[in-house]
Amino acid sequence: MSSIPVKEAAITSYPKFIGRALWLATEGSFAFYAWMTALTAVFLVGANAWANQVAGGMISTNMTDHVSWGLYIANFTFCVGLAAGGVMMVIPAYLYDDEEMHKVVIIGEVVAIAAIVMCTLSVVVDLGRPDRFWHLIPGIGKFNWPMSMLTWDVIVLNGYLVINLHVVGYLLYMRYLGRKPNGWWYLPFVFLSIFWAISIHTVTAFLYCGLGGRPFWNSALLAPRFLASAFVSGPAFIILVMRVLRVTTGYAAPIGPARTLIQIIRVAMTINLLMLVSEIFTVLYTGSAHAAPLNYLFFGAHGKSGLVQWIWTAIGMNLLGTVLFFTPAAMERSHVRILACLLVIVGIWIEKGMGLIVPGFIPSTLHEIVEYSPSLLEWKVVAGIWGLGLIILTLSLKLIVNVFTGRMELHPSADKTSVS
Amino acid sequence: MTTTEPSNIAKANVNTNRSLPIVENFTRRAAVKGGFATLGAAAFVAAISPLRQAAKSTTAVEFMQQHYTELSPEQKADVIARLEAETKEKYGADVTIADDRPIPGTKFVYAINLSVCNGNGKCVEACHKENNHDRSTNQSYIRVIEMPKGTMDMEKGSTTYSGVVPKDDKFYLPVQCQQCDEPPCVDVCPVKATWKEEDGIVVVDYNWCIGCRYCEAACPYHARRFNWKQPEVPAEEINPDQSYLSNRVRPVGVVEKCTYCLHRTRRGKLPACLEACPTGARVFGNILDKDSSIRWILENKRVYILKEELGTKPAFFYYFD
Numbered sequence: 001m002s003s004i005p006v007k008e009a010a011i012t013s014y015p016k017f018i019g020r021a022l023w024l025a026t027e028g029s030f031a032f033y034a035w036m037t038a039l040t041a042v043f044l045v046g047a048n049a050w051a052n053q054v055a056g057g058m059i060s061t062n063m064t065d066h067v068s069w070g071l072y073i074a075n076f077t078f079c080v081g082l083a084a085g086g087v088m089m090v091i092p093a094y095l096y097d098d099e100e101m102h103k104v105v106i107i108g109e110v111v112a113i114a115a116i117v118m119c120t121l122s123v124v125v126d127l128g129r130p131d132r133f134w135h136l137i138p139g140i141g142k143f144n145w146p147m148s149m150l151t152w153d154v155i156v157l158n159g160y161l162v163i164n165l166h167v168v169g170y171l172l173y174m175r176y177l178g179r180k181p182n183g184w185w186y187l188p189f190v191f192l193s194i195f196w197a198i199s200i201h202t203v204t205a206f207l208y209c210g211l212g213g214r215p216f217w218n219s220a221l222l223a224p225r226f227l228a229s230a231f232v233s234g235p236a237f238i239i240l241v242m243r244v245l246r247v248t249t250g251y252a253a254p255i256g257p258a259r260t261l262i263q264i265i266r267v268a269m270t271i272n273l274l275m276l277v278s279e280i281f282t283v284l285y286t287g288s289a290h291a292a293p294l295n296y297l298f299f300g301a302h303g304k305s306g307l308v309q310w311i312w313t314a315i316g317m318n319l320l321g322t323v324l325f326f327t328p329a330a331m332e333r334s335h336v337r338i339l340a341c342l343l344v345i346v347g348i349w350i351e352k353g354m355g356l357i358v359p360g361f362i363p364s365t366l367h368e369i370v371e372y373s374p375s376l377l378e379w380k381v382v383a384g385i386w387g388l389g390l391i392i393l394t395l396s397l398k399l400i401v402n403v404f405t406g407r408m409e410l411h412p413s414a415d416k417t418s419v420s
Numbered sequence: 421m422t423t424t425e426p427s428n429i430a431k432a433n434v435n436t437n438r439s440l441p442i443v444e445n446f447t448r449r450a451a452v453k454g455g456f457a458t459l460g461a462a463a464f465v466a467a468i469s470p471l472r473q474a475a476k477s478t479t480a481v482e483f484m485q486q487h488y489t490e491l492s493p494e495q496k497a498d499v500i501a502r503l504e505a506e507t508k509e510k511y512g513a514d515v516t517i518a519d520d521r522p523i524p525g526t527k528f529v530y531a532i533n534l535s536v537c538n539g540n541g542k543c544v545e546a547c548h549k550e551n552n553h554d555r556s557t558n559q560s561y562i563r564v565i566e567m568p569k570g571t572m573d574m575e576k577g578s579t580t581y582s583g584v585v586p587k588d589d590k591f592y593l594p595v596q597c598q599q600c601d602e603p604p605c606v607d608v609c610p611v612k613a614t615w616k617e618e619d620g621i622v623v624v625d626y627n628w629c630i631g632c633r634y635c636e637a638a639c640p641y642h643a644r645r646f647n648w649k650q651p652e653v654p655a656e657e658i659n660p661d662q663s664y665l666s667n668r669v670r671p672v673g674v675v676e677k678c679t680y681c682l683h684r685t686r687r688g689k690l691p692a693c694l695e696a697c698p699t700g701a702r703v704f705g706n707i708l709d710k711d712s713s714i715r716w717i718l719e720n721k722r723v724y725i726l727k728e729e730l731g732t733k734p735a736f737f738y739y740f741d
Contacts, residue, residue: 026453040460048467055470057649057672058631065645068636128631128646128673131478135487135611135630142487142612142628150610150634212730213604213640292575366563366595366642367574 010173013410017173024408025398031248036394039387046384049377050125058128060377066370067361069126071378074353075385076122078233080204081226081352083115083160085234087197088264089257094190100256107245107253108238109168110396112197116161118389125381149207156200163193168396172403178411201226208360216293216360225275226352231268233348235261236321236341241397243338251401259331269322269344296369297359306371307362310354317347487612488625488665499627500664507669512655515669517662520686522619528680528735529620529707530691531717532594534724535741537701539564539585539592546696547596550681551667552659554651561678562596562693563642572724596693597622597643597678598726598734605635605644605677614675620735621680623665629674636675640727641734644677680704707735 026036053060063070086108092098093105124130135141136154145151167186174181205223212218239258246252280298283290297307321343329336363369374382402408485491485499500517507515544560553559565574566581569589577593586592603622606614613629616622636644650672662668663683670676681691685704694702705714717723721739 023453027449040463044463044467047464048470051468051470055473057647059649061648063648065636065642068633068646123632126632128633128675129629129671131474131483132611132628132630135613135628144610144612147607148610148634149608150632154610207634208637211604211608211638212732213638213727360637363575364642365640366565366579367577368579368642 013177014173017176017410020408021172021399021402022395024402025395028398036391039391039394042387043384043391046381046387049380049384053125053377053381054130060375062372062375062378064370064372066364066368067358067372069357069361070372071353071374071382072122072126074357075349075382076119076126077204077226077352077357078349079115079118079122079389080157080201081230081233081348082237083112083119083157083234084197084201084227084230085232086112086115086164086238087194088231088235088261088268089238090190090194090197092257092260094187095194098256098260100254101260104242104253104257106168106171106400107241107397108234109164109193110393110400111234111238111241113161113164113168113396114389114393116157116164117392118385119157120161121385121388122382125385149203149210152203153200153207156196156203160193160196160200163189163196167193172399175403176408176410178409198227201230208357213365214360215288215290217356219279219290221275221279225272225279228268228272228275229348229352232265232272232344235265235268236344239337240341240345241393243333245397245401249401251405255333258333258337262325262330262337265344266322266325269318269325273318273322292363292367293359296362297355301363302369304369304371306373307354307359310350314347314350314355317343318351321347482627485627487628489615496664503664503668507658511653511658511669513658513660515658515660515662517664517668518683520663520665520682522617522621523686524618525708526619526706527708528599528685529705529714529718529737530599530680530735531703531714531723531737531739533701533703533741534591534593534738536699537592537594537697538699539566539581539590540698542696542698543594543693543702546692547678549657550659550684550692552651552653552662552669554647554649554653555657556652557648559645559651561643561645562594565593565595566590567593593738595641595643595726596736597680598641598732598736599678599680601733601735602731604638604640604730604732608634608638610634614677619686621682622677623679623682624675624677625665626668626670626674626676631673631675633675640730640732644675646675647672 028036061070089101089105089108093101124133127133136143136151138145143151143154145155167189170186171181202223205226208214208217209219209222239261242253242258280294283294292301295301296304297311299305300308321340324330324336324340324343327336330340331337358372362371399408479502481498481502486495491499496519500519504515504517507513507517541564544562544564547553547562548558548560551561563579565577565579566585566587567574567577567590569591574593581590599616599620599622601616601620603616606616606622610632611628611630614622614624614635631646633646636646647670651669653669658669659667661683663686666679666681666683681689681693685691690704691702694704703714703717705712707715707718709715717739718737721741724738724740725734726736726738
């Protein structure tokens with residue numbers, strides 16, 4: 001294998017690439033180290049909270065037999081959307097050959113990677129018996145496929161992670177080597193990832209909407225709504241990431257991609273709100289069994305109104321964010337754009353999490369109203385998951401910047417014209 | 421090959437001339453980074469140290485235990501002996517755990533006479549004791565809904581009623597696992613930890629369940645319970661007559677449910693909730709037995725099925741006189 005050092009075999013040079021990537025990605029300014037230390041601290045607080053939960057039982061959460069899924073599954077659902085949202089960069093870049101988008105599409109892909117890690121962790125912390133995780137592994141466990149939608153989710157989420165790791169790793173590696181990427185090695189996976197991104201959020205919606213005993217979820221609109229909101233939260237998050245990159249590293253994306261993303265957000269958010277109105281009308285006008293959870297969510301029921309402030313906050317944020325996105329200022333590198341992104345990200349996090357998972361259980365299947373609000377321990381665990389997700393994202397972005405600015409190259413003199 | 425690496429890095433560093441200018445600096449930085457990485461790893465180990473507590477209560481044998489349906493008779497015997505010893509150790513009670521299997525030619529069905537049930541709640545209490553439920557949470561597989569007469573809409577009912585029963589304007593609707601023929605809870609389980617046996621009873625392998633609670637979300641009858649903590653039962657109150665798939669003391673972090681008292685019914689006895697009922701509202705039996713009273717009731721009474729529109733096909737019926 002060790003013939004000519006210039007054309008070193010990938011089997012040895014790829015690990016070296018990873019090693020150097022890690023080394024350089026952990027180099028940075030004081031602010032960078034402060035940021036990473038803070039994230040690590042948050043992650044450790046979460047890890048400790050989770051360990052206590054495992055040791056003492058899930059009694060330390062505020063979940064009950066009535067509301068048996070809570071903040072963890074809420075966060076899971078949002079993160080799946082975040083992961084799927086990255087595809088809204090891949091489609092313009094690869095299907096519409098948007099040159100500028102092509103240059104930054106990799107950012108969407110690493111956001112997806114970090115988000116998938118957060119999804120997986122959000123489910124793992126929700127398990128009563130994480131020690132029996134191996135029962136879920138096909139081959140050695142007992143995998144209830146194709147009947148259980150959860151097994152489908154295990155497949156599509158892990159598949160999406162692998163696809164994105166491959167595409168991102170390959171493209172960065174080629175650039176590092178100063179070689180032009182071979183389309184056969186990554187284009188089929190890029191196109192696969194488009195379908196796959198749709199599938200992760202569709203399957204996640206099927207997880208809930210396939211349950212006949214939960215009228216709030218049992219709606220054919222759930223999967224389309226999930227996708228529409230994902231195509232808001234994903235691009236909004238990516239716009240924020242690009243802004244942070246520009247401010248902290250000076251690595252500025254062209255103005256075009258963010259504008260394209262905002263156009264997408266405008267359309268997706270309008271569709272999302274339209275579907276929300278459609279759902280609310282159908283349920284409330286008919287006044288059927290489906291109305292009870294929706295009534296509880298929006299107006300409270302039998303004197304209990306724990307979710308009312310959550311959902312109206314979400315609606316307010318989503319509406320305001322949408323209005324801001326439609327202003328001309330949002331098309332520029334303005335504060336309006338950043339504010340709009342923050343508003344819809346938080347708005348959708350609430351709408352899909354506390355506003356969707358929790359009311360599925362209230363009232364219960366025997367129409368008892370038992371309320372839920374997350375315990376401090378649950379908040380710590382979710383914060384820890386976000387801490388780790390942001391650590392992964394930060395390191396990946398550092399790597400991208402290092403490779404794209406030529407700070408990390410095998411042959412520093414190599415030609416840098418080909419992008420992506 | 422490896423010898424070229426440091427010089428390569430040094431060369432790249434010289435070239436970029438920013439973060440890693442010289443080789444000495446590289447080694448110093450490597451030491452600093454190594455130090456911080458070690459510190460981080462140590463902090464992580466400290467953070468998750470409560471897991472050691474949890475690991476102590478799970479032996480390697482338990483961790484490796486296979487699914488109930490894949491255990492050989494010898495393995496089953498070992499598992500049962502281990503569980504009996506654990507109950508003795510943790511709860512101080514001598515118990516016998518049997519492995520009751522379905523009786524061929526049996527399909528168990530339950531019916532409740534809503535004209536007779538008066539909501540006294542004896543069934544709830546009997547279930548609590550029979551099935552070794554956690555004492556502190558007063559757990560039971562049965563919930564009784566007090567309903568206003570003139571409606572079957574559970575939204576108008578209450579499970580937290582009190583006072584003298586029966587009230588004139590109310591009727592009482594006990595709900596427990598309906599042992600559905602199309603059980604949504606079984607479909608959704610990602611690891612096949614719950615399944616329907618030949619006599620119609622839906623069971624859980626408490627040693628295989630991963631505690632994701634998807635079944636709890638899927639059940640339309642609020643029939644499943646999760647062990648949010650290790651159940652607490654005083655030694656003298658533990659029902660020693662146990663079965664692997666039913667009333668043995670459950671581990672923390674797994675889902676459990678009504679099993680029609682299979683440790684009794686598969687031995688020819690009646691469910692505890694039926695025996696405790698002072699009104700005679702409960703009827704239980706083998707629907708395949710043409711001479712059974714349950715068969716007569718289903719053929720001759722006005723029978724009602726809970727949430728029939730969901731297509732779950734319950735093996736549980738309500739009837740009126």
